[in-house]
Amino acid sequence: MTTARPTPEQVKSCCAATYGSDLVAMLLGDAYHPGGMTLTRHLAGLLxxxxxxxxxxxxxxxxxxxxxxxxxxxxxxDGVDLSATNVALAQGAADAAGVAAQVRFTAGDAERLPYPDAVFDAVVCECAFCTFPDKPAAAAELARVLRPGGRVGLTDVVADPARLPGELTGLTAWVACVADARPIDEYAAILTDAGLRIMHTGRHDAAMRRMIDQIEGRLGVVRMTARARAEALGMNFDRAPAVLAAARAAVADGLLGYGLLVADRPDRPS
Incomplete structure (x- = not known):
């Protein structure tokens, strides 16, 4: 049976609600993406x-x-996030760390970034591009706000969507960054069509395997301490083992993984 594709509004609303909740932090820890800060530092070095x-x-x-x-x-x-809750918490963290003059957060949509043209030297987007319903529009926005010569770095779930099992489709899978993930070459093509030039691509599938293991290990804690909140956000504890098993098998078969891309905005259009 084919699962109905959720509307862009459903995806954005569910992502904002889920990633603005404590549930994601309980399952994933401080870094909401495979590879954690180690992969983020690697990305920063490439930028x-x-x-x-x-x-x-x-x-x-x-x-x-x-x-x-x-x-x-x-x-x-500058940090932008669809969830107003995340923005408030992030700004509070910046204030507590004494870097409020250096870091600021704004609520906004990646497909309509609330910034002028050509103001950033670099743009990063970790484990989120795959959830954007209109990826070409988001890529165009990343390119628009980037200064000529600036660089954009993405880390994201990569997948062969036509071959993913049924457990990895539907709205929950969108929120889990799986259902609309694309092959790394397709991400590269979307960035290229936005006027960016690909400089580096790479796979980091081991990071995806570790995150699946981490989520599996923490599900029991969430079940005991926050079951009602988790179920209100759509968590199905009965189906979770099958979903995680399907994800682990998809990684082993090369159908699911984690990719990194770096591109720049040429000084002159090619």
Whole structure:
């Protein structure tokens, strides 16, 4: 049976509600993406960040990446997130860390970024591009706000969507960054069509396997301590083992994984 494709409004509403809740933090920890801060630092190195660069963190969550970049790379960071709850928590974290003058957060949609043209030296987007319903529009926005010569770095779920099992489709799978994930070459093509030039691509599938193991290990804690809240957000504890098993098998078969891409905005159109 084919699962009905959710509308863009359903996807955005569910993603904002879920990623603005404590449930994601309970399942994933501080970094809401495979590879955690280790992969984020690798991405930052590929972006060749320098002090005082202005960086945009798209789908910034609760600010973990933005705060790390400001502290370790001495850059100025704007974070944008669809969830107003995440924005408030991220700004509170920046205030508590004493970097409020260096890091600021705004509620906004990646497909309509609330920033002028050509203002950022670098843009990062971790484990979120695959959830954007209109990926070409989001890519065009990343390119629009980037200065000529600036770089964009993505880390994201990659998949062969036509071959994913039924357990990895539907609205819940969209929120879990699986249902609309694409092959890494397709992400690269979307960025290229937006006027960006691909500089680096790579797979980090081991990070996906570790995250699946982490979620499996924490499900029992969530069941005991926050079952009602989790179920209100759509968590089905009876189906979760089958979904995780399907995800693990898809990674082993090369149908699901995690990718990294870096592109730049050429000084002149090609």
């Amino acid at each position: 060749a960040l320098t002090p005082n660069d202005r960086v945009l963190d798209v789908a910034a969550g609760r600010g973990t990446t933005a705060l790390m970049l400001a502290h370790e790379y001495s850059v100025r960071v």
